[in-house]
Amino acid sequence: MAAPKLYAGAKLREVRTRVGLTQKDFAAKLGVSLPYLNQMENNNRPVSTTVVLSLAQEFGLDVTELSSGDGERLVSDMREALADPAFSGDMPPMADLRLAASNAPALAHAFLDLHRVYRQTHERLASLDEALGREDARARPSPWEEVRDFFHYCDNYIDAVDRAAEHFASVDEQHRDIRAAAVSALANVGASITLADTDTLRHYDPNTLTLTISTRASQESQTFQMLLQVALLRQNKLLEATLDFARFQTEEARSIAKIGLANYFAGAAMMPYTRFLQAAQDTRHDLEQLATAFGASIEQVCHRLSTLQRPGAKGVPFFFVRVDQAGTITKRHSATRLQFARFGGACPLWNVHRAFEQPGQFLRQLAETPDGVRYISLALDVSKSGGRFGAPVRRYAIALGCEVTHASELVYADGMDITRAEAFEPIGISCRICERKTCHQRSVPPLERQLSVDPDTRGVLPYTVN
Known part of the structure; x- marks a missing residue:
């Protein structure tokens, strides 16, 4: 190609x-x-x-x-928005969408913002009884969506925070115990740490300067939460400056983003950029080896791999996604050309959904999107125990992958026949904008296509996509 x-x-x-x-x-x-x-x-x-x-x-x-992929992200997001039934007529040609994303990205973002406000207004009108008479009934952007888009269009890499975390992790000897470093950093501001058998994962009392961490959490989660608190206490000026730059529209979005940045710092401190990138290359991105070497969970390692986009020192461009049992995407990022649906679930043909059926196993998949780009995808169930008998189990599955051109850099690609076209399963983004005409898992017709319905014939689908 x-x-x-x-x-x-x-x-x-x-x-x-x-x-x-x-x-x-x-x-x-x-x-x-x-x-x-x-x-x-x-x-x-x-x-x-x-x-x-x-x-x-x-x-x-x-x-x-x-x-960098910003244009592809905008094109994908605009296609999904334009598939909304509110837009009548044919879908604009891909050439026009790419032209808008390339030449007028600010206008493209404004269009997406307008569509988001329309959707929220429509949802509010659907529950008119609740909205009538309330001062806050006017349409506002969802704080979660606003923060999601901030990280999405930053390529999930925040340079200043990443470098601050790397500096924190390398103040002493190169291979220092990052958990001990977190304890020491908190002690330097007068804070103490208490481990307790509690449902609350992390709680900080500003009056007593006490950080309480749940013993029910895994060791890597405990360390992560300690580092998150270090970010909030020791890196507050940096976080606030980054938030000022982002110019969020609501205080709720700013608060959510601050926690997101503190999470980013924690992950980057556990897995410092330069050392982690080198280890990823040396192990050919073996997730288990990386998790052991850096005292992190598999999910934390996957998320970190998706952020390795530092200019001049980029890693393999990965996509990373987490879904729940209903197929709803709860975390998503793509440094590749593969983009995820902004609303709704992921393609049911994707191996991330099969991970729930085979817990504890790494599932490999070769996949091809409608644009002809081929990927290797790795999926794993990461269900999380409540830490005690009777506590609810949180069920999630994650997927990590990259374009097949990087297969030689992944240990998980060994033994897979990446030269045979038939080995690649067809996947899409969402049914409304997927161009595949005969997909056996299609839930709704593609909105930009005309349909034919023959009452005397029934195939895989009850209609034919023209």
Whole structure:
């Protein structure tokens, strides 16, 4: 399959603006004519190899940023939004969506915000009795969705927080006990730690400066919660500065994001970027070895692998997702071209759903999306005990994967026939925007297609997608 042409007009304009050059001077630096630069910045021409090399040599640009995946994420999100029954008529051509994502990303984000407000207003009207007469009945963005999109469009990598966590983990000897480091850091601000048999995983009392951690939690979860509290107490200025930059619309979103950033710090401190990246490469991303080496859970390791997108030192671009038994996505991130449904569940043909049937086993899958991109996916059940008899068990499954072009870097790809097209199972994003016509697991018709219904014939589906 031929490599796709690289259109990166928005990134070129961003670089030129950042260095304060006119188009004429910027074109001279890149060794191209002014009209040629203008065409590239407007995505009328692809970025040439010569320009890519000049960007790296003249401006020190990490060329992988030119194809960061932001455009694909926007295209995927817009397609899902446009599949809403509220939009009549045909789906806009993919070329138009890609043009909007490349040339007018701010407009694309505004469209997604507008659609989100529409959905929330529609849901409020469905429960009109509750909404009538309330001062807060006006449509507002969901805090959870706002925070989710913040991390989504940051590529799930927060540089300042990541580097602060790495510095924290390397203050003393290289292989220090990170749990002991957390205890010491809390003691330096006068806080003490108490382990107690309680349902509450973590509780901090600001009056007594006491952090209580549940003994029912695993050792890695206990350590993680200690580091999270370190972030809240020792890195508060950094977290607040990052939140100021994000400009959340509500205090609820800001509060949720702060916990998200503290979680990010905890994971990055347990698995410091440079050392973890090297270990991941050395073990060929063996999750069990990495979990043992860094005192982390498999889920924590998978989540951390999906954040290794530091400019100039990027790891394998992974997708990471967690689903519950109903198929609802509770965590999602993709540094690959694979994007997840913003609303609803994941494709039922994906192996993450089968993990519930075979707990404790790593399930491997070769999969192909409708755009022809092929992936290797690893799924695992990560159900979490309540810590005592009779306590409810939280059932989750996670999936980690990457494009098959990186298969040689994954120990889990060994023995899989990645050269045979028939080995790849067809998966999609969501039924409403999936282009596959004969999928036996389709729940609803694709909205951009015409249907034919023959009362005398019944196939896999009760209709035919034209």
